[in-house]
Amino acid sequence: MAATSMAAALAASLPAAPVAPTTTVPTYEAIPASMAKVIDIEADIPLTCVQLDGLVVSKIIKHAREAPSTTAHGLLLGLDLDGILEVSNSFPLPHHGGDDDDKSAKSIARHQASMLRSLKEVQADDSVVGFYQATTLGAFFNQTLVDTQAIHQDKLRHGGIVIVHDLSQTARGNASFRAYRLTAAFMDAYRKSNFSTSSLINHRLTFSSILEEVPLKIRTNPLLSSFLGKLSASSVSKESEGTPESGESALGRSFSVLDLGSGGVTKNLEQMVEAVDNYRTEEGNLSYLARQIARERAKADNYIAKRKEENQARVAQGLAPLPEEDVSRLFKIPAEPSRLESLLLLGQIDAYGTSLGGAASTGLVKMYAAKAGSEA
Numbered sequence: 001m002a003a004t005s006m007a008a009a010l011a012a013s014l015p016a017a018p019v020a021p022t023t024t025v026p027t028y029e030a031i032p033a034s035m036a037k038v039i040d041i042e043a044d045i046p047l048t049c050v051q052l053d054g055l056v057v058s059k060i061i062k063h064a065r066e067a068p069s070t071t072a073h074g075l076l077l078g079l080d081l082d083g084i085l086e087v088s089n090s091f092p093l094p095h096h097g098g099d100d101d102d103k104s105a106k107s108i109a110r111h112q113a114s115m116l117r118s119l120k121e122v123q124a125d126d127s128v129v130g131f132y133q134a135t136t137l138g139a140f141f142n143q144t145l146v147d148t149q150a151i152h153q154d155k156l157r158h159g160g161i162v163i164v165h166d167l168s169q170t171a172r173g174n175a176s177f178r179a180y181r182l183t184a185a186f187m188d189a190y191r192k193s194n195f196s197t198s199s200l201i202n203h204r205l206t207f208s209s210i211l212e213e214v215p216l217k218i219r220t221n222p223l224l225s226s227f228l229g230k231l232s233a234s235s236v237s238k239e240s241e242g243t244p245e246s247g248e249s250a251l252g253r254s255f256s257v258l259d260l261g262s263g264g265v266t267k268n269l270e271q272m273v274e275a276v277d278n279y280r281t282e283e284g285n286l287s288y289l290a291r292q293i294a295r296e297r298a299k300a301d302n303y304i305a306k307r308k309e310e311n312q313a314r315v316a317q318g319l320a321p322l323p324e325e326d327v328s329r330l331f332k333i334p335a336e337p338s339r340l341e342s343l344l345l346l347g348q349i350d351a352y353g354t355s356l357g358g359a360a361s362t363g364l365v366k367m368y369a370a371k372a373g374s375e376a
Helices: 002-013 054-066 101-121 143-155 167-171 184-191 197-203 222-232 262-316 340-375
Strands: 049-053 073-081 084-092 128-135 161-166 176-182 211-214 216-219
Touching: 049 054, 049 161, 054 073, 054 084, 054 128, 054 161, 054 167, 054 216, 054 222, 073 101, 084 101, 084 128, 128 143, 143 161, 143 176, 143 184, 143 340, 161 167, 176 184, 176 216, 184 197, 262 340
Parallel strands: 049 084, 049 216, 128 161
Antiparallel strands: 073 084, 073 128, 161 176, 176 211
């Protein structure tokens, strides 16, 4: 009886069993028939194009111009509709050059969460569809860009995209925006963290097959087009006689087109030489590691061959063979090094070469024109 009363007291002291809540079936509004083929809920429609809003273009150019370095980057917001990724807004991410990597990552994460929360409160687009990166002279191949894009392709719908903005082209009067995403072959090797020689051969990876370009177009609404037209239109000053030639644009005069571009070619050559030196250093390190691996494997092979000979001799003498030992414990054979850095450096060299070819050809034409004008 005492045991029964004690159990009853313990049972009474325990919290009551939770009552199973009644499950309410959620109700959804039916998608109109006219939009059923356009709204891609399951992300089944592949992306065919990226559409940048004019506001996003202006914000990226402004951020890249005002950034303290050429590492300006930020997030892209929008939605995908009928195979078109419409980027309607963006915001920059802070740059912490001298801070610790861990502190910098936490600060960027807090800023990103705060911005997305604020955009959601004001009923603005808060769906991340990718990020943008400012670069110079077309060299955007680096480990940071690859890692960030790989995370986006695993987490975002349709994988997300990266918009690369070339500062050097914009300085010459040509706003350069290109959209990229990582290829399926590269993502497979990246998930396995295997960029050995055999993996590169199996996946057929080269520096040109790391990224694939997505067609990109820029959309401007009538209000923005009117504003840009007003800025570029000439306005007649009161002191002038009213002739169109005497008017001035609100943007002011620009003589950047008269620059021969010799400074850009010099800078491009310096960057290319630096990239080639880095590539040679990386290849030297890989060659050293390859020789070290070959030496350790040769030692292991010699040990195995010697053990086989000893076992054969013992068997001939009627003795029991020696037990086989784990060679990996006796010889520390290093793993084959990753060749991803070499691929990225080759991509940088190719980008510098392409940029140098365009800048040199344009500069050559300007020099001939300047020479002809001086002789006239």
